[in-house]
Amino acid sequence: MSGAAKIRFENVEKRFALRDGEHVALGGISFEVGAGEFFVIVGPSGCGKTTLLRIAAGLDRPTSGRVSIAHGEGERPENAMVFQGDSIFPWMTVRENASYGLRMRGAARAHIDEVVGHYLDRTGLRRFADAYPYQLSGGMKQRVSIARAFACDPEVLLMDEPFSALDEQNRTLLQEELLRIWDETKKTVVFITHSVDEAVTLGDRIMVMSADGLPKAYVDVPFSRPRSVLELRATPEYGRLFHDIWAQLRTEIHEVA
Amino acid sequence: MKIGEATRDRVLSVASPVALFVLWEIASRAHWIDSRFFPAPSSIAGTFGAMIANGTLLSNTLTTLERLAIGLVVGGVPGLVLGLAMGLYRPIYALVDPLISATYPVPKSAILPLILLVFGLGEASKIAMVAIGMFYPVVINTAAGVRQIDRIYFDVGRNFGARGPAVFRTIAFPGALPVIMTGVKLGAGLGLILIAIAEMVGAQSGLGFLIWNAWQILQVNVMYVGLITIAVIGFVLTVMLNELERLLIPSRTRR
Ligand SMILES: Nc1ncnc2c1ncn2[C@@H]1O[C@H](COP(=O)(O)OP(=O)(O)OP(=O)(O)O)[C@@H](O)[C@H]1O
Numbered sequence: 001m002s003g004a005a006k007i008r009f010e011n012v013e014k015r016f017a018l019r020d021g022e023h024v025a026l027g028g029i030s031f032e033v034g035a036g037e038f039f040v041i042v043g044p045s046g047c048g049k050t051t052l053l054r055i056a057a058g059l060d061r062p063t064s065g066r067v068s069i070a071h072g073e074g075e076r077p078e079n080a081m082v083f084q085g086d087s088i089f090p091w092m093t094v095r096e097n098a099s100y101g102l103r104m105r106g107a108a109r110a111h112i113d114e115v116v117g118h119y120l121d122r123t124g125l126r127r128f129a130d131a132y133p134y135q136l137s138g139g140m141k142q143r144v145s146i147a148r149a150f151a152c153d154p155e156v157l158l159m160d161e162p163f164s165a166l167d168e169q170n171r172t173l174l175q176e177e178l179l180r181i182w183d184e185t186k187k188t189v190v191f192i193t194h195s196v197d198e199a200v201t202l203g204d205r206i207m208v209m210s211a212d213g214l215p216k217a218y219v220d221v222p223f224s225r226p227r228s229v230l231e232l233r234a235t236p237e238y239g240r241l242f243h244d245i246w247a248q249l250r251t252e253i254h255e256v257a
Numbered sequence: 258m259k260i261g262e263a264t265r266d267r268v269l270s271v272a273s274p275v276a277l278f279v280l281w282e283i284a285s286r287a288h289w290i291d292s293r294f295f296p297a298p299s300s301i302a303g304t305f306g307a308m309i310a311n312g313t314l315l316s317n318t319l320t321t322l323e324r325l326a327i328g329l330v331v332g333g334v335p336g337l338v339l340g341l342a343m344g345l346y347r348p349i350y351a352l353v354d355p356l357i358s359a360t361y362p363v364p365k366s367a368i369l370p371l372i373l374l375v376f377g378l379g380e381a382s383k384i385a386m387v388a389i390g391m392f393y394p395v396v397i398n399t400a401a402g403v404r405q406i407d408r409i410y411f412d413v414g415r416n417f418g419a420r421g422p423a424v425f426r427t428i429a430f431p432g433a434l435p436v437i438m439t440g441v442k443l444g445a446g447l448g449l450i451l452i453a454i455a456e457m458v459g460a461q462s463g464l465g466f467l468i469w470n471a472w473q474i475l476q477v478n479v480m481y482v483g484l485i486t487i488a489v490i491g492f493v494l495t496v497m498l499n500e501l502e503r504l505l506i507p508s509r510t511r512r
């Protein structure tokens with residue numbers, strides 16, 4: 001972990017009431033994410049990843065336990081989320097979507113134009129600034145969602161499988177873009193995925209979650225930054241990490257199936 | 258010469274009413290149909306011209322339009338606000354929905370006597386009739402429109418700091434707008450029907466009065482002029498609302 005703890009999860013437990021009894025989505029999780037750390041969570045489907053992130057974002061309450069995010073100086077929002085699946089507003093243009101967080105916080109017009117313009121450039125969306133989401137491909141929509149989250153300059157960035165709906169080429173492209181933007185800002189990120197490839201490519205540290213909503217293993221990723229996705233994947237170290245994490249996950253997936 | 262399909266369809270859709278008028282004219286002049294009830298279009302056109310010249314058509318049309326416009330606003334704005342509140346807050350929905358469901362099926366024309374009793378024979382009762390016609394479709398569609406918005410958009414709003422009025426303005430209203438517009442169109446159509454009825458029973462002015470009065474004194478031509486004018490108002494209203502919809506919902510304009 002690099003630096004002081006930025007996010008602290010303390011005994012976070014989440015149970016959902018069902019018709020017949022209840023479902024334990026998170027079984028009391030504790031861990032910390034360091035300031036400026038790119039923290040990745042991998043786990044099988046349904047293990048509680050989205051639930052954990054929504055609690056961190058303050059969108060849901062834990063049944064018990066708590067999540068605290070350390071505040072830096074200034075008036076920045078505590079967190080911004082890139083949601084799993086389509087989440088950009090269909091009734092707003094690309095620019096209106098990307099500036100949403102800033103507008104809701106009453107930022108000055110000139111500041112909004114400058115920051116949003118920057119991220120639209122970074123994500124290659126400048127030409128589509130006035131397009132509506134129905135005119136965009138899936139990859140472009142996810143770029144808008146990422147620009148929206150970065151533009152409001154949050155203390156921490158919460159990303160819930162932002163690329164899982166994309167094809168291989170698009171995913172690799174967006175991973176590279178994300179790495180480039182992230183290198184500029186060095187934000188604290190919690191990134192969820194069920195792709196081991198993606199976890200090793202992006203993360204500083206990886207938490208493997210078990211099917212019953214508990215941390216199973218932590219893996220440090222030693223690669224230096226800035227990273228190039230393709231070069232990285234050619235190294236033997238990459239293959240070894242991939243293998244280790246996959247071995248951890250496989251037992252979990254067998255348990256679920 | 259080859260003509261495009263679109264041009265052909267347009268020609269056909271103009272040709273059918275023209276053919277009808279020509280047939281009507283001939284039938285009326287040849288006394289195949291009773292010209293007391295179906296005066297020739299040319300004679301109706303004459304009455305039309307006379308009524309424009311002496312100002313009666315314009316003044317009655319303006320009276321009706323004013324009642325219609327005020328009524329649509331008086332019924333539409335509360336319908337919109339209440340519908341948004343119902344769509345956003347479950348307790349409000351639980352509280353209000355039974356009342357609306359219970360009163361909605363009552364034919365609006367059937368409550369005219371009650372409205373006359375409560376609001377008297379003046380302007381208020383006419384406006385109230387239009388307002389009632391507008392209110393129901395707008396409130397019902399707005400509530401339904403808000404409730405069908407995907408939950409994730411409200412989560413996005415919360416996550417990015419939208420609170421209170423900003424949630425209405427940036428999510429609930431634009432998200433429900435396509436459904437709301439359907440309600441507005443329904444309500445405006447209903448309002449036009451109701452204003453005509455209301456003016457027939459308890460008014461001394463307006464197109465409804467004009468038509469009713471013409472029947473009572475057997476001025477059949479005048480009756481037709483009134484009918485045609487109301488039809489034109491209905492048509493123009495529809496065109497205007499479709500245009501408004503196109504302007505308000507650019508994200509739906511897929512061409
Ligand atoms: N509102 C809810 N009510 C009841 N159960 C829920 C609710 N939300 C989530 N769950 C359950 O909690 C578990 C964890 O859900 P969650 O969405 O966090 O999984 P996930 O790890 O994000 O899965 P995926 O990778 O498929 O997105 C699942 O079994 C799910 O059925």
Ligand SMILES: [Mg+2]
Nearest residue numbers: 049050051084
């Ligand atoms: Mg999930």
